[in-house]
Amino acid sequence: MKITHCKLSKKVQKRLLEFFVLEVTARSAADLLGIHPNSAALFYHKIRLVIECHLALEAN
Secondary structure, three states, X not given: OOOOOOOOOHHHHHHHHHHHHOOXXXXXXXXXXXXXXXXXXXXXXXXXXHHHHHHHHHHO
């Protein structure tokens, strides 16, 4: 599973992923990147779904 549909640019996606790994909140990351907080929260949610899917596949 991967994130297939996202209106954010690849550069912003990479920066959000870096902030996710550094445990920065979605709202703070959105403020730093100048994007809407809901967009960052949705992207964080999608990252969590991808992680969950990979962990489930690994467990089987």
